[in-house]
Amino acid sequence: MLLAAISCKTGAERESDLAQYENAVTDLQQRFAPDRRTDRVEVRISPTSSGPQLSGYTTVPAAARALDSLAAQWSGVSSSVALLPRAELTGEYGIIRTSVANIRTEPGHSQELTSQALLGTPIELLDARDGWYLIRTPDRYIAWLEEGAFVRTDRTGLTAWLSELSTCGLAQTDVWDTPERGRLVSELVAGCLVQRVGPPTGDYQLVRLPDDRRGYVRATDLKDYARLAQPGRVVVDSILQTAYQQVGRPYLWGGTSTKAMDCSGFTKTAYYLNGYVIPRDASQQVHAGVDVPLDDGLTALRRGDLLFFGSYRDDGSERVTHVGFYLGKGRFLHAGADNDYITENSLLEKDADFAPHRKESLLRARRLREGSPGVVPVGEAFERLYTRSSSR
Known part of the structure; x- marks a missing residue:
């Protein structure tokens, strides 16, 4: 033309x-x-x-x-x-240095919280503006992060960081400057990544953080990263057990940690803590896994399937706005702004905790298993970030 x-x-x-x-x-x-x-x-x-x-x-x-x-x-x-990434950032990466880093839609602390990343997580640096960086996380999410929340490194440094890791196994624990719990160095939440340094000292393990701070954490609070990086298969019972452990935690728009979560942050976190990275938002997760047909009796559903809720636009397309875990017998577990914390509800009118607006807005169900679209082992998702271009 x-x-x-x-x-x-x-x-x-x-x-x-x-x-x-x-x-x-x-x-x-x-x-x-x-x-x-x-x-x-x-x-x-x-x-x-x-x-x-x-x-x-x-x-x-x-x-x-x-x-x-x-x-x-x-x-x-x-x-x-x-x-992007711009020439000056080509080959540059970051490692999250704070327990839970807040990622925003635009640069600025007053901007919308859209997601979070945990300590030790690798990120790709794409652009920079006034002390903020446009980043890509291992779930391919692109948004802005303040420069103080991560340390910069190159591919060699990132490979070295990921070579010998442990992960926090508790919802929350602390890193102290001495085994006697003198001064607080950092907190950790479930899924944070640290490096062990030497053998344990009594009940405590010396660990190194991404910014080279060091401190002691109770050794039993740590798990082997290899189990997170290479999970082998999706174990639905384990994922639901992790999900149940979050019951009662508060709802937070943009939250993806065991401190507080939104609906898709809740499902994403349950999968992450069992070794899998899935898409960030409900409207993205609905394209992961395989479709499960819905009928009035919910007969095709299995425990652990993801339920998606929303509405229809004027053009007839679906607008997915909510997600939760199906538990069987018409029940589901979710982080809803309407409840303001993670809880169970029912799709059946006979139950006391029946949620009529959820039944009316139920759109789809998906089953996520290893090898299905959008279900990537943590180690593979991390590697994809720096071993090949993350763009098409």
């Missing part, structure tokens, strides 16, 4: 051409980054004195090439679209 020089056209013709450019860019966005939570094609078309200019960024190399190709075909159009 070779267009005539835009400078020779009337105002109406220029507006028509700009509309064509915008449509073409929209098509590329839908093709390469249909979900901006996991990939980005953020491009603007701005009229300038010398002609329209494409600016912005993308995380997808193929999209960058396609945009350059389009600009070359359009006479008078220039492109300054950046491919």
Whole structure:
């Protein structure tokens, strides 16, 4: 598509051409980054004195090439679209250094909390702005994190960090500067990663944190990382046991730790603590695993299946807004803002804790097992982040 020089056209013709450019860019966005939570094609078309200019960024190399190709075909159009990670961050990674790091939709402490990452988790650095970094987490989620929440490293440093790890096995514990519990060094929550240093000292183990702080944690509070990294198979009973251990914990929009969780953070955390990374949000988790048909009697469901709730848009498409674990006999376990904590409810009218709005909004059910889409062992998810491009 070779267009005539835009400078020779009337105002109406220029507006028509700009509309064509915008449509073409929209098509590329839908093709390469249909979900901006996991990939980005953020491009603007701005009229300038010398002609329209494409600016912005993308995380997808193929999209960058396609945009350059389009600009070359359009006479008078220039492109300054950046491919992330930016050149100065290529080969740069991070390791979360605080027990629970808050990840936000935009840079700034006042911005929406969209997810969290646990101490010891590797991240990919994509962009930087005013002390904040656009990052990618092992579940491929893209959002902003303050620079103080992680330490920078390269691939060699990341490989060394992941080589000898232990994971926190309790909902919460502490790291002290001495075995006598003198000064608090850090807290840990379930799933945080540390390195053991030498043999235990009595009941305590000396550990190293990602920023090289060291301290002592009760040895029995630690588990072998290998069991988390290579779980072998999805054990539904273990996942539900982990889920039940969270009952009563508070609801927190964006939460993905045992401190507090939102609905998909709850299901994600239960899988993570059993060795699997699944997508972050309910509207992403609904594409993981395999579909389970729903009928009035819920006859095809098994314990541990994920139930998805929501509504239908005007165009008939589904809008998934909530997720929980099916427990059998019409019951489900979930973190709901309506309850404000993790609890059980029922889909059956005869039960005292019947949730009519959940029954009315039940849309889908999915069964997540090893090898099914979106169910990735923790070790593999970590490796994907730094052993090959995480973009398409």
